[in-house]
Amino acid sequence: MFYSRVGENYDSRSSTRSATGRPITTLTVGNTEVLAGYLAELLNCPTYKLEAAAPYPESYDETVARNVRELNEDARPVISNPLTSLEGYSTVLIGCPVWAQGAPRIIRTFIDANDFRGITVAPFVTYAVSGIGSVPREYQQACRGADRITDGLAINGENVRGSLDQAADWLGRMGLL
Numbered sequence: 701m702f703y704s705r706v707g708e709n710y711d712s713r714s715s716t717r718s719a720t721g722r723p724i725t726t727l728t729v730g731n732t733e734v735l736a737g738y739l740a741e742l743l744n745c746p747t748y749k750l751e752a753a754a755p756y757p758e759s760y761d762e763t764v765a766r767n768v769r770e771l772n773e774d775a776r777p778v779i780s781n782p783l784t785s786l787e788g789y790s791t792v793l794i795g796c797p798v799w800a801q802g803a804p805r806i807i808r809t810f811i812d813a814n815d816f817r818g819i820t821v822a823p824f825v826t827y828a829v830s831g832i833g834s835v836p837r838e839y840q841q842a843c844r845g846a847d848r849i850t851d852g853l854a855i856n857g858e859n860v861r862g863s864l865d866q867a868a869d870w871l872g873r874m875g876l877l
């Protein structure tokens with residue numbers, strides 16, 4: 701499963717600047733969605749894309765501001781297409797962009813709604829500069845009862861198109877392929 705956002709996002713190669721001066725590009729398919737597609741292709745497994753009931757803004761700066769508010773409030777943003785049973789699955793790959801060095805709060809909504817007993821959780825992220833940050837640590841704490849949290853896969857969002865080999869390599873190393 702994964703969350704990924706379309707719209708303005710960080711891209712160091714771009715000459716376009718957001719109101720706060722960050723280099724941005726407009727994505728029509730989110731970076732994490734591209735990576736999730738590679739992983740699903742390699743594993744031949746179903747995918748589930750979280751959608752926010754109140755979609756995040758198109759604007760990069762406004763999304764950053766909303767995420768700060770949600771972190772301060774320890775929010776659980778509502779998922780419009782909830783999935784509340786992992787029955788039948790022994791491994792769940794959880795994918796997201798890195799937001800403020802962690803997972804977007806909506807991932808926590810998903811985690812809280814599910815029972816991870818006996819499940820292996822494999823984290824994958826895309827990021828701009830900071831790498832995987834606190835994401836695996838957050839899952840360690842939040843996915844109560846999980847069998848194990850594997851090492852994560854972290855791909856720079858700017859290079860995600862073309863990361864199929866890295867995705868395959870990670871799945872192999874985690875014993876998932």
Ligand SMILES: Cc1cc2nc3c(=O)[nH]c(=O)nc-3n(C[C@H](O)[C@H](O)[C@H](O)COP(=O)(O)O)c2cc1C
Pocket residue numbers: 703704705706709710727729730731732733760763764765767796797798799800801802826827828829830831856857858
């Ligand atoms: C609200 C917000 C916060 C972000 N915070 C970080 C961060 O702390 N570190 C980082 O490397 N990238 C950060 N980014 C950049 C995204 O992680 C990166 O562009 C990612 O590939 C976007 O994935 P997506 O297209 O699937 O949403 C942030 C982006 C947004 C919108």
